[in-house]
Amino acid sequence: MREGVTPADPERAAALDVVHLLREVALRYDRAVGEFARTAGLHGTDVRALVSLLDAERAGVAATPTWLAQQLGMTSQATTAVIHRLEAAGHVERLRSRTDGRSARLQVSDTAVALGWQFFGPLLDRLIITTQALDPSQQTLVKDYLTAVTDALG
Amino acid sequence: MREGVTPADPERAAALDVVHLLREVALRYDRAVGEFARTAGLHGTDVRALVSLLDAERAGVAATPTWLAQQLGMTSQATTAVIHRLEAAGHVERLRSRTDGRSARLQVSDTAVALGWQFFGPLLDRLIITTQALDPSQQTLVKDYLTAVTDALG
DNA sequence: ACACTTTACCTCACTGAGTGAGCTATTCTC
DNA sequence: GAGAATAGCTCACTCAGTGAGGTAAAGTGT
Numbered sequence: 001m002r003e004g005v006t007p008a009d010p011e012r013a014a015a016l017d018v019v020h021l022l023r024e025v026a027l028r029y030d031r032a033v034g035e036f037a038r039t040a041g042l043h044g045t046d047v048r049a050l051v052s053l054l055d056a057e058r059a060g061v062a063a064t065p066t067w068l069a070q071q072l073g074m075t076s077q078a079t080t081a082v083i084h085r086l087e088a089a090g091h092v093e094r095l096r097s098r099t100d101g102r103s104a105r106l107q108v109s110d111t112a113v114a115l116g117w118q119f120f121g122p123l124l125d126r127l128i129i130t131t132q133a134l135d136p137s138q139q140t141l142v143k144d145y146l147t148a149v150t151d152a153l154g
Numbered sequence: 155m156r157e158g159v160t161p162a163d164p165e166r167a168a169a170l171d172v173v174h175l176l177r178e179v180a181l182r183y184d185r186a187v188g189e190f191a192r193t194a195g196l197h198g199t200d201v202r203a204l205v206s207l208l209d210a211e212r213a214g215v216a217a218t219p220t221w222l223a224q225q226l227g228m229t230s231q232a233t234t235a236v237i238h239r240l241e242a243a244g245h246v247e248r249l250r251s252r253t254d255g256r257s258a259r260l261q262v263s264d265t266a267v268a269l270g271w272q273f274f275g276p277l278l279d280r281l282i283i284t285t286q287a288l289d290p291s292q293q294t295l296v297k298d299y300l301t302a303v304t305d306a307l308g
Numbered sequence: 309a310c311a312c313t314t315t316a317c318c319t320c321a322c323t324g325a326g327t328g329a330g331c332t333a334t335t336c337t338c
Numbered sequence: 339g340a341g342a343a344t345a346g347c348t349c350a351c352t353c354a355g356t357g358a359g360g361t362a363a364a365g366t367g368t
Contacts (some may be wrong), residue, residue, distance in 0.1 A: 011286060012282060012286075014290075014293060015281075015282040015285035015286050015293070016282065017297065018285045018293060018296060018297050018300065019278065019281045019282060019285060021297060021300040021301060021304065022179060022183070022281070022300065023183065024300075024304050025176060025179065025180060025300060025303055025304055025307065026179060026180040026183035026184065028304055028307035028308065029176070029177065029180040029307060030180065030184065031227075031307075031308075032307055032308065034227070043324095043325075045325075045326090064345080064346090065345075065346065065347095066344085066345060066346075073185075073188070074326070074327090075326070075327060075328085076345080076346065076347080077326075077327070077328085077346090077347075077348085077349095078325070078326045078327070079346095080346070080347060080348090081324095081325070081326075082325090085325095100334075100335070100344095100345080101333075101334050101335080101345095102333065102334045102335070102344065102345040102346065103334090103344090103345060103346085104345080104346075123306070123307065123308070124173065126306035127169075127173045127176070127303065127306050127307075128166060128169040128170065128173060129306075130299070130302045130303055130305075130306045131169040131172045131173060131299075132165060132166075132169050133302070134295075134299065136168075138295060138299075139168060139169070139172060141288075141292060141295065141296070142172060142295070142296060142299055143171065143172050143175060145284070145285075145288065145292075145296055146172065146175040146176065146178075146179060147175060148284045148287070149179055149281065149284055150175065150178050150179055150182055151284075152277070152280040152281050152283075152284045153179065153182035153183060153185075153186055153277065153281075154182065154185075154186065154277070197354075199354075199355090218316080218317095219316075219317065219318095220315085220316060220317080228355070228356090229355070229356060229357085230316080230317065230318080231317090231318075231319085231355075231356070231357085232354070232355045232356070233317095234317070234318060234319090235353095235354070235355075236354090236355095239354095254315095254316080254363075254364070255316095255362075255363050255364080256315065256316040256317065256362065256363045256364070257315090257316060257317085257363090258316085258317075309368100310367105310368090311366105311367095311368090312365100312366080312367085312368105313364105313365080313366075313367100314363105314364080314365070314366090315362100315363085315364070315365085316361105316362090316363080316364095317360105317361090317362090317363105318359105318360080318361080318362100319358105319359090319360075319361100320357105320358085320359085320360095321356105321357090321358090322355105322356080322357085322358100323354105323355085323356075323357100324353100324354095324355095324356105325352105325353095325354085325355100326351105326352085326353095326354100327350105327351080327352075327353105328349105328350090328351085328352100329348105329349090329350090329351105330347105330348090330349090331346105331347075331348075331349095332345105332346090332347080332348100333344100333345085333346090333347100334343105334344080334345080334346105335342105335343080335344070335345095336341105336342080336343070336344085337340105337341085337342075337343090338339105338340095338341090338342100
């Protein structure tokens with residue numbers, strides 16, 4: 001079964017197990033997002049957009065269509081379509097900027113936030129409980145490790 | 155900024171940091187897959203299919219179009235299209251089953267494996283080095299935590 | 309042995325998310 | 339104030355994925 005690619009190195013094999021777990025986490029996260037999208041009658045991209053917008057709000061960043069397009073790695077036209085869909089569903093409001101007549105500010109509606117919490121709330125709680133099962137020093141270890149992993153992922 | 159949703163609870167806030175890191179890892183993993191897809195002239199779905207097929211090979215599971223469709227969460231027709239694309243690109247071979255005349259077995263070509271290693275090899279090495287920076291007991295801690303996280307993700 | 313159902317995979321016609329070309333309106337720069 | 343740059347948009351198009359439905363092989367009951 002394709003010998004030579006993974007030499008028999010116990011240490012490397014152990015580390016590989018952990019890496020496979022990371023991949024599994026990424027996979028299941030995506031699956032959860034997809035499931036939410038389906039139940040909410042949205043598309044995966046729309047959900048990713050909502051998440052980005054909420055992150056922006058949390059971080060105090062002004063979310064414009066151009067900013068969102070960069071976040072999603074899509075063209076501005078596709079992002080316009082996403083915003084139209086979210087606007088039609090009542091999940092996003094488009095507020096014209098006072099300082100820049102060209103620009104628009106995107107605001108996630110309260111109903112969308114509530115919808116998100118209804119689905120992701122329990123999941124988030126489970127994750128927080130799982131994390132709080134670790135003592136502070138262990139949490140720091142995991143945090144440092146995950147930070148190093150994000151760096152390694154580029 | 156939407157008070158009441160995240161009450162000021164230091165312990166919860168610390169755990170939330172870790173959860174956000176998990177999300178960041180998932181995001182960057184997807185971005186890496188997307189980048190590979192672009193450089194290889196494939197689609198995200200095609201790459202996901204290849205990864206599933208390689209996992210099947212590693213696990214000793216016989217990969218059929220129907221099995222792949224289930225893995226990808228897509229219809230059999232869409233999966234047929236994926237296989238055609240991968241076949242045309244020389245990344246997959248379709249071998250008819252001897253025991254069941256209806257069924258086909260999917261085999262990833264050596265060139266596809268080499269292509270994957272060329273891109274993911276360095277990334278994987280970085281992840282393994284990051285993981286091996288932990289001592290065995292710390293690796294076990296991370297492993298157990300990530301296992302609990304996958305469970306929490308459903 | 310023979311009809312009946314199920315399974316595995318496929319083709320065809322269609323939908324719609326995302327792209328490229330190119331537009332308008334507003335702001336910045338000299 | 340003219341020219342360049344920026345923000346966002348519409349239009350025409352492409353193509354990944356779906357629904358309907360078909361074919362061939364395997365299983366099932368009589």
